[in-house]
Amino acid sequence: HYSILILLLLLSLLGANRIEPKRCEGFTEPYQTIDVAAAEIGIVQDVRVELGQLVKKAEVLGTLDEDVLKATLEIARVKAESTAGINAATAELELKQQRLNALAEINRNGGGSREEFSRAKADAELARAKLKAAEETLAADRLELKKIEAQLHRRTIRSPIDGVVTEIHRDPGEFVSLTEPKLFNVVRLDRLRAKFYVPAEQSVRFSK
Numbered sequence: 001h002y003s004i005l006i007l008l009l010l011l012s013l014l015g016a017n018r019i020e021p022k023r024c025e026g027f028t029e030p031y032q033t034i035d036v037a038a039a040e041i042g043i044v045q046d047v048r049v050e051l052g053q054l055v056k057k058a059e060v061l062g063t064l065d066e067d068v069l070k071a072t073l074e075i076a077r078v079k080a081e082s083t084a085g086i087n088a089a090t091a092e093l094e095l096k097q098q099r100l101n102a103l104a105e106i107n108r109n110g111g112g113s114r115e116e117f118s119r120a121k122a123d124a125e126l127a128r129a130k131l132k133a134a135e136e137t138l139a140a141d142r143l144e145l146k147k148i149e150a151q152l153h154r155r156t157i158r159s160p161i162d163g164v165v166t167e168i169h170r171d172p173g174e175f176v177s178l179t180e181p182k183l184f185n186v187v188r189l190d191r192l193r194a195k196f197y198v199p200a201e202q203s204v205r206f207s208k
Helices: 067-081 084-108 114-153
Strands: 002-011 019-037 042-047 060-064 156-158 163-168 182-196
Touching: 019 163, 060 182, 067 114, 084 114
Parallel strands: none
Antiparallel strands: 002 019, 019 182, 042 060, 060 156, 163 182
């Protein structure tokens, strides 16, 4: 906050069109102040800015530790990219369906066992259910991968605005908790707010 002396022209209404100059002390303050907090808990890995540094919107201010999450991400990526379960279920379904089709053809020609046909039909349905389960498992694995990627992204703290770093609340190695997630203060200075202390006897003369 910088104290300044601002000259305000207050209309006194003591006479027609009469302007009486008055001095009123005030100060400026940032137009916007943002407490930049971490969305995840963890250890501060690094701080990439200094006090007073100008930053752009989306610029990286710091990061939290990522080692465990990166390892989890690699495991999830392997599972999400594996189609072995679907391939095996597809092959099994094809075999069961071929056998069912063959028995159906035999039955149409008056041969074969009705019980054997019913068993083959049940086997084909079971194989189809296994294929669907494998597809759902793969879809869930891919969603899990996206979830971990999002969590990893949230461990990088970025500035939400163009501004100036005025406070750094954590150093590398310090823990960030859910109860105290604040890491940085960034203020917007391209616009300022000006506040004045106007005596009551002067302020009542103002009109909107």
